[in-house]
Amino acid sequence: MSNQPPQHKSQHKMVFIGGAGNMAGAVIGGLVASGYPADSIVATGRDQQKLKAFTARTGVRGNTDNLAAIADAEVVVLSVKPQVMKELCETLAPEVSARKPLVITLAAGIPVAAYQRWLGDGVPIIRAMPNTPAMVGTGVTGLYAGAGVTDEHKSIATQMADAVGIALWVDQESGIDQVIAVSGSGPAYYFQFMESMIDAAEKAGMNRADAERLTLQTALGAAKLAVASDLDVAQLKRNVMSPNGTTERAVKRFQEGGLPELVEQAMSDCAARAAEMAKELDK
Structure with a gap:
């Protein structure tokens, strides 16, 4: 070969x-x-x-x-x-x-x-x-x-x-603004979430180096699993959640705290700023 x-x-x-x-x-x-x-x-x-x-x-x-x-x-x-x-x-x-x-x-x-x-x-x-x-x-x-x-x-x-x-x-061409909101700026969203996980684990008593190692490997594994799987991410999420278990409680906290709405608002702001920049740079 x-x-x-x-x-x-x-x-x-x-x-x-x-x-x-x-x-x-x-x-x-x-x-x-x-x-x-x-x-x-x-x-x-x-x-x-x-x-x-x-x-x-x-x-x-x-x-x-x-x-x-x-x-x-x-x-x-x-x-x-x-x-x-x-x-x-x-x-x-x-x-x-x-x-x-x-x-x-x-x-x-x-x-x-x-x-x-x-x-x-x-x-x-x-x-x-x-x-x-x-x-x-x-x-x-x-x-x-x-x-x-x-x-x-x-x-x-x-x-x-x-x-x-x-x-x-x-x-x-406006579709580029949506691409920016999802993938152009998207890596920073995941870095923010990873940073928050690392900080939370450290506050809970874990060594920061260990917290970073576990967080990054978990993010990598979740992304690889999502890419390789025929299931959508909503089902993959449910597969990790046992009824009344640890994951379910954590996910419920995210939902009750407004995470889905916050993500939607942040991405909307990102796309809006991309459109604004296009107008500014076109002058």
Whole structure:
């Protein structure tokens, strides 16, 4: 049996602007690990030392000149902070508007309409919203296709997302806000819950290191069980609960304390803030 990773169906020259950063670096690493040829990927960055270390580790090519890097790119992935995206796009616009490569943005909050203004009409743009577990290969990436995006373009973006987890396409751009509320910001919800469990166990007398070890392993086990099972999470919860038992009492306390309603309100606030940020960044 071969240990070689599977080859991708389509291989295009991809340029990651800001490619040595955490998220873009995770995506590049996932692509290479899953069989995408490293010599078809270029990462750009301003920090030469960091870029050199990254390219040595991954085998991809590096370039500190963004315009030179995208000169023959078929796919341009934008991975810089939202606050500097407009300036970057205006720098790239002459080349991008002339050749119209597929542009995939990993930045949160900026709507497709803004990229179209900054890069020029007719440029195919895909918004990708990965979450931080992508850095360990278990991410979720929400995807939205702007006007002019073809099935082949969508296939490229799906390959990229699948390399670090799973992909979910949304039909309306507002759907990205819902993806952010569930999976984009979702890891922080679980970290908050884990933190509270660790604190409670420590207050009850458990050594904090032991409390953290047990909490994290329990979270990992519960997630793995939920993914592997044909049962929905409500039934899995009931399977742990014996009538009038310990788990039932704990779960009832959560419910009586309003946990379901609180989660709903928090996710609604998250989606609302995502929509607000889109308007602010679109100005």
